[in-house]
Amino acid sequence: MFLDGLKQYMNFWSIFNVLWATQLGIIVGMLPGLTATMGIALLTTLTFKMPAADAVLILICMYVGAIYGGSRSAILLNIPGTPANAATAMDGHPLARAGYAGSAIGIGTTGSFLGSIIGLIFLAVFTPLIGNFALNFQSFEFFSLAIFGVVISGNLTAPKDPLKGWISGFLGLFVAMIGMEGIHAHVRFAFGSVDLSGGIDLIPAMVGVFGFSEIISVMKNRKLEVVQTEINRVIPRIRDVAKHWKTIIRSGVIGTFIGAIPGVGEDIAAWVSYDFAKNASKEPEKYGKGSYEGLISAETANNAACGGTIIPVLSLAIPGSAPAAVLLAAMFIHNVRPGPLIMIESPEFVYQTVAMVFMATIGMYILGLSMVRWLVKVLTVPREKLMPIVFVLCVIGAYAIHSRIFEIGVMVVFGLIGFIMKEMDYPVAPMVLGIILGDILDKNLRRALVLSEGNLLPLITRPISLVIVLLTVLTLVSKMPWFRTLTAQIKQAIFGLFKKVS
């Protein structure tokens, strides 16, 4: 079925779309301030009149390209082009400073390529499995899954202060309550506004949160300087890549797994993978000073996460990251209905998506290893000239889908909210996830209450729901000091027992 999906895209226009969209993605990813999420959101507005198959292909190419492209600025500027490339900068930039910019780009590109391939294998294997399993989900399971989604997303995107992540997630759930609700068509929190009664559309909100707020941040911060270095050989030697095979496989699996967790995303995937690689490394002292192993671990994981984030998008209609959230919204715009029923209604779409990720991966690798010296010039475009253009696109992009000036206001307001949240260390990804999950939460809680006649016990008597509730509780308490002390004491008691025995 994958080959059938692939055949559909083996024509001139599809390949042309793959090339330009992936190249545009690489450029968007490279430029600090332009993120994958913003790129996909803006491109959604440009492709919404295209057939679904072409539009989703273009968006996936933008996604894969942007997540990879951010490694360029991470290596050359020490500023990650997208948050997903923050771990890349740790070793990529020291390598560039030492005069190995070309080989760092080459190794990073190969890591991204292999990570993306691992991610798409998992995507092909696990989406049908999870989709079929999710057919057992009923209202209580969907309600607990929605709560678990924002809680785990809050936990992992704000590791220092998960409380702020949870607040962000629940605020997002609240935003989804604005407008006409889906059961009795009653308008909530609209204060008489006709525009608000239609609800807050995800795309303008996301363009604001990830676009306008980034523009303000970029303009506020200091100017960036590109490392003046000769870019030497870019295409890596096979042996230079092969010696990291263990790191590549480990990072690919970690990246995919973390990507598949709702609302967590590519940046966390890269950091966790980097941490695992450092702990397992024979040369941990080189990490942060220019380790190819560290670089490849981060780049493999963030691109593997692209495939991972699409698994819950297709099987549960729950995004694994912010860019995947826009992808999900774009699929809905194009009348593709992801979710548990996808394996019954349109199983071929799952394999078409795998084929799309494959095409994007190939495009990314070819484009990533070519035109390197030429593309570096893009990084020298001054922010004073670039940012007004980005804002013009944010405005027209927010407006274009429904042709409503109100959406421009939504974009601006959410941009300001996103900027304030970032300044105060509130992650914005859980809020976006909350906006998506709000409708699922609302309908399923009320349906569940009707089915159980107001009894909440099925939350813990139904096995799948019980597991999700336990995971949610564990996620909530895992960050509390008393829980950490308790687990440390248990660990000590268990290991102490073994020591005594030995």
Added chain:
Amino acid sequence: MNEKDMHKADFVTSVVLLVFSITVVWMSIEMPRLENRDINPLTVPGIVPGFLGVVIGIFSLILLERSLRHRGYKLELNGEKLGFFFRKSSSLRMFGTIGLALFYAWGLIGRIPYPVSTFLFVFLFIVLFEYSKSDTAERKRKKILMAAVMAVVVSAIVSAVFRYLFLVKLP
């Protein structure tokens, strides 16, 4: 933001969130129960927002308690500190960006033709942020000319692409 300032910011945020959550809970309780439509009382529209309001309220109380423990209530705001904040170049750039963006999105769009408003925004943005006192008169003239050219090009391309390629009725 340093840790001390963050506790102050958390104090203010927690109070705002607490007021917000109380308002949401109150509005949810006051929301129509739709008895006239004979709906199941377990599906009333206010039930989920009310639940979310309670959860946000609990989180904001935890945040408030934590900021109080770290003396976040001592805001120590005075004219000197505020003056320093508003004079910082990063603050000026931030407010400049927000001001121009709001002027474009809410002041120009929909009031004058889209290509003109876009030209004005791009031109003003580049000129204001590229302005430097130390530039010679010749260099200043060159910068203004470049900004005008760029604004015309951006405005024309974006307007044409959205109007004729994507068939969007421009605002």
